[in-house]
Amino acid sequence: DQQVKQNSPSLSVQEGRISILNCDYTNSMFDYFLWYKKYPAEGPTFLISISSIKDKNEDGRFTVFLNKSAKHLSLHIVPSQPGDSAVYFCAADDTANTGNQFYFGTGTSLTVIP
Amino acid sequence: DVKVTQSSRYLVKRTGEKVFLECVQDMDHENMFWYRQDPGLGLRLIYFSYDVKMKEKGDIPEGYSVSREKKERFSLILESASTNQTSMYLCASRRGGSTYGYTFGSGTRLTVV
Numbered sequence: 515d516q517q518v519k520q521n522s523p524s525l526s527v528q529e530g531r532i533s534i535l536n537c538d539y540t541n542s543m544f545d546y547f548l549w550y551k552k553y554p555a556e557g558p559t560f561l562i563s564i565s566s567i568k569d570k571n572e573d574g575r576f577t578v579f580l581n582k583s584a585k586h587l588s589l590h591i592v593p594s595q596p597g598d599s600a601v602y603f604c605a606a607d608d609t610a611n612t613g614n615q616f617y618f619g620t621g622t623s624l625t626v627i628p
Numbered sequence: 629d630v631k632v633t634q635s636s637r638y639l640v641k642r643t644g645e646k647v648f649l650e651c652v653q654d655m656d657h658e659n660m661f662w663y664r665q666d667p668g669l670g671l672r673l674i675y676f677s678y679d680v681k682m683k684e685k686g687d688i689p690e691g692y693s694v695s696r697e698k699k700e701r702f703s704l705i706l707e708s709a710s711t712n713q714t715s716m717y718l719c720a721s722r723r724g725g726s727t728y729g730y731t732f733g734s735g736t737r738l739t740v741v
Contacts, residue, residue: 557634614678
């Protein structure tokens, strides 16, 4: 059973506009969330994270929002650039669980059109 | 620069071959993971290890085994490769008990013919 879901397999955005990528989760014990970015033929790289004690975290053009009551997080990229074109995975963790594994969504492929 | 190194970027193997995928990390991380990535299916956990000689099954362990004889090295073994194991394989490591994320290797694109 998929505990983390990204319901949009793909997204296209014009350069300079906002990209919004969404992620939903089912496990209320998840308390730490991350976004990874992946280019073809490369490993994923860490982008931004958020703990459940916050509802927003910013890093430059990237902002992650967390809505715990809705079990929903989103990644905003403003302004979007062609180099942002990649697959984005959200991941969630229950840090009290000693398993130390993240649960990943299925990914959203973002295309930023110049 | 800390890193996770996967021994091969691309591999082509024949059906029925025994395949070894090697992963080495230099960060002294306790936890190591093997995932495969397939279109539309995201990242699926095959096996993970939280200590030397320890291993735990992930979501899709069938057809795979692992070995962790040293803390820095985690090997994925395909006992008898099949065409449905053609995939991108990703190794990751993570410090134990932390809120840090994974560090991933560059991946191995395995094609079984």
